[in-house]
Amino acid sequence: MNTSNGIDYSFLLEVDNNPIIVFNYEGKILYLNSSAEILMSYVKPKEIFKLAVNNAPSVYGTKTTQIELSYNQLKFYAVNVSYNSDDWIAIRLYYRPRDKRINKKSSHKGEILTDINLLLDVAITQFKIGSSTDIRLVTDQDIPKTLLNQNSFSKLLRKCLNSFKVASFVDIELKLGIGEHIIIDEQRYPLIILKFISNGRHCNEDSEIKLLSEEMFLVSNLNENSIEIEIPLINK
Amino acid sequence: MFLNSGNSTVNKIYQSLQATKELMVSSLIYGEEFTGKKSLIKQIFNNSAWVDGENLKDVKTALELNSHIVITNFEKVNNLDILEFENVNIVAIYNGKTYNKILENKFAFIYYMPSLIEREEDIELFKNHYTKEAKEIFDVTEDINIEKKDLDISKNLKSLKSSIFKTILFKSVQKEDLTYVMFNYFLKHYEGNNVYKEQLELFEKALIEAGLQIYGSQLKLSEILGINRNTLRKKINEYF
Numbered sequence: 001m002n003t004s005n006g007i008d009y010s011f012l013l014e015v016d017n018n019p020i021i022v023f024n025y026e027g028k029i030l031y032l033n034s035s036a037e038i039l040m041s042y043v044k045p046k047e048i049f050k051l052a053v054n055n056a057p058s059v060y061g062t063k064t065t066q067i068e069l070s071y072n073q074l075k076f077y078a079v080n081v082s083y084n085s086d087d088w089i090a091i092r093l094y095y096r097p098r099d100k101r102i103n104k105k106s107s108h109k110g111e112i113l114t115d116i117n118l119l120l121d122v123a124i125t126q127f128k129i130g131s132s133t134d135i136r137l138v139t140d141q142d143i144p145k146t147l148l149n150q151n152s153f154s155k156l157l158r159k160c161l162n163s164f165k166v167a168s169f170v171d172i173e174l175k176l177g178i179g180e181h182i183i184i185d186e187q188r189y190p191l192i193i194l195k196f197i198s199n200g201r202h203c204n205e206d207s208e209i210k211l212l213s214e215e216m217f218l219v220s221n222l223n224e225n226s227i228e229i230e231i232p233l234i235n236k
Numbered sequence: 237m238f239l240n241s242g243n244s245t246v247n248k249i250y251q252s253l254q255a256t257k258e259l260m261v262s263s264l265i266y267g268e269e270f271t272g273k274k275s276l277i278k279q280i281f282n283n284s285a286w287v288d289g290e291n292l293k294d295v296k297t298a299l300e301l302n303s304h305i306v307i308t309n310f311e312k313v314n315n316l317d318i319l320e321f322e323n324v325n326i327v328a329i330y331n332g333k334t335y336n337k338i339l340e341n342k343f344a345f346i347y348y349m350p351s352l353i354e355r356e357e358d359i360e361l362f363k364n365h366y367t368k369e370a371k372e373i374f375d376v377t378e379d380i381n382i383e384k385k386d387l388d389i390s391k392n393l394k395s396l397k398s399s400i401f402k403t404i405l406f407k408s409v410q411k412e413d414l415t416y417v418m419f420n421y422f423l424k425h426y427e428g429n430n431v432y433k434e435q436l437e438l439f440e441k442a443l444i445e446a447g448l449q450i451y452g453s454q455l456k457l458s459e460i461l462g463i464n465r466n467t468l469r470k471k472i473n474e475y476f
Contacts, residue, residue, distance in 0.1 A: 110322035112260060119259065125252040126345050129245055150260045153322055154344030208341075 015138055017178055017193075022090045023049050030088060034171060034197050039093065040069040041223045052081050052091035060084045069093065073221060095180075110149040112236060116142055116192060119150060120174060123157035133167055138173040143192055148232045149216060156212045159205050160196055160227050168200035182232045184217065189232040196227045242357035246276070249347045253327070254280050254343065262321045264310070264339060266330040267349030270394035273329050274308060276349070281306050281327055285425040289313040289328070299324060316342055324334075337373070352392045359389060366397045380407050441475045444468070 013020055019036035023029055027049035032040065039048075056062035062082035069076040078094040117139055124135055163169045177191035206222050213220035219230040241247055250403050256263055257280060284304035287294050290312040296319065298305050302309055305314070310328035315353070316338055328343070333351075340346065352359060367382060380403075388399035409417075423436065447457045454472065458465040 110260075112323060118255070119261075122255045122259065122261075122345065124450060125248065125255060125348065127246045129252065129347065149322065151262055151344045154259075154261045155341075158345060222317075 015173065015175070016092075017175075018092055018094055020090065021045070021048055021052075022069040022088055023052060024088055025086060034173065034195070036222075037197055038195070038223065038226050038228065039071060039074060041225065042074060048091060048093075049089075051079060052089050055079050055091075056081045056083065056089060057161060068096075076182070103122050108139060110151065111147040112150065113145040114150050114153070115145050115230065116148070116153075116174065116194070119148075119154050119157060120172070120194075123154060123161055124172070125159065127161040131165060133164060134169040135172060136169065137172045137174075139172070140176060142175065143176060144233060144235050146192060146231060148231070152216055156209065156216070156218075156229070158231070159209050159212065161225070163194060163202045163205060163209070164198050164200075166202055167200040169198060171195075171197045172202045175196075176233070178231075182219070182230065184232055184234070189234050192231040194229040194231065198225050201225055201227075241272075242356070242361050243350065243355040243362070245350055246272075246355065249349065250276060250280070252345070252347070253277070256325070257281070258325075260323045260325055260344065261343040261344040262324075262326040262328070263343065263347065264328045264343040265347045265349055266329055266332055266335050268333055268351045268392055269331045271349045271351055272393055273331075273349045277306055277327050277329060284325070284327070284346075292318070295319065299326075303368060352389045352396065359387065362393060363387065363400060364397055366400040367404065370401045373401075374405055374408050376404060376408045380404055419456040437475060442476065444471060448472075 013031075014033050016033055016177065017035055019034045019039040020031075021029060021039075022031040022034045023045075027046060029045055053061065055065045060083060062080060064078055064080045066078045067076075069079070075096040076093045077096040079088065080092045080094070082092075083089040087166075119136075120139070124137065127133075128135065143152070161170070173193075173195040175193055177193045180191040181188050182191055183189075203222070205223070209222060209227070210220055213229060218230070221228040221230075227232070241250075253263060253265070253276075265277065267273060281304065284306045285298050285302040285308045286308065287298040289307045289309040292313060292315060295307055295313065298307075299320060305324060305326050306476060307326065307328045311332050313319070313328075320340065327375040330339070335346065350363075363382060367380070370376075371380070382400060382403050386399060386403045388395040418438065419429060421438075425431075425435065428434070443461075444457070448454070449459065451457045453459060454468055458468040461468065
């Protein structure tokens, strides 16, 4: 643990929304945070290493370059490359804040103000019954309540978690998406982001996860080892 | 009545369901009959409206009128489509070892209540509980040892309780109780022209079996019984 004054900086890197990857001089990954793990399911490390080298400062230090990048649904507007040794080079990619539009037609069937942390807690407790998968949860307990259909959302949580039954661990992260918004019926709402990252997953119920998300006007990104759900924060 | 289970799965189910108490979600608890599902749910959701799944009309009405509802015998609900699960706290108790896809898609949380055979630690717990209860009912003060072979868990808690009650009742029975029981039995079985010989078995078989267990040898037993050894052997051949 890299600590100074009792602060765990590696934790801060780990939970950063933006992908951070550190390579050695040969392009071998020395470190990547959880957000970078998702990125790596869309792009080869070699390509990101090349991007880092091409945008590196000419001398030891750091350099930010505005650049439009797109890897599947992941969009970035800038990269920051840093190094102070010939042994390693780090790159951080900045997510482009998204403006998504959904026409919800004011349908709020069964939606009530909900503390997502509570539902997540129950879903995890239930998942742990008869499962040896190790669950590590990083959550923002202060996320405001949002309008949700609790029954459908709980079903979605169960199905997401069940897809990780084969995995030895699941890292779950729940936080507010900084600078990310969604437009529903011409109204702009911040996003709550729920991520599940693991080392293996059953994908046979993905169509049901997609369908449930769509029914609730949520955006789901499903990958080989991860699931990301974007939930609009609506509390009015 | 619900006992704090010694089984970790049951305790986790309890904790998880407890956390759903104030949420508008649906939970299904399934498992064999008489595993204690209803008692466990009663402990947490006693203030919910309880309705039997056998009567679909009642279930539908209860769902319309209440925010918290427990549906028993959910396996008897024959038309799930007409039940609206939005904005209501529902716990459904389902007797069965498996559930289908329709139920899987209907409920938010699904719990499997293990059978008693899968909860070794609970067998001892419930054995002690039912033994105490039976001793109080039958006014038995002496220590009664109930062996594992006397316990029947084929129908989970129901058969376990029944086997313990029977064992304690039989072990505490007095001479006059026996006479009374036999009297009532004979009242119903006094037919034919060979009643004496036929019903004698009731007395003789038990008498010889107990004697053999105590004394082991037939020779010794014939002495104790005060009958001829050949007569005893003849009866043993007849009854066993």
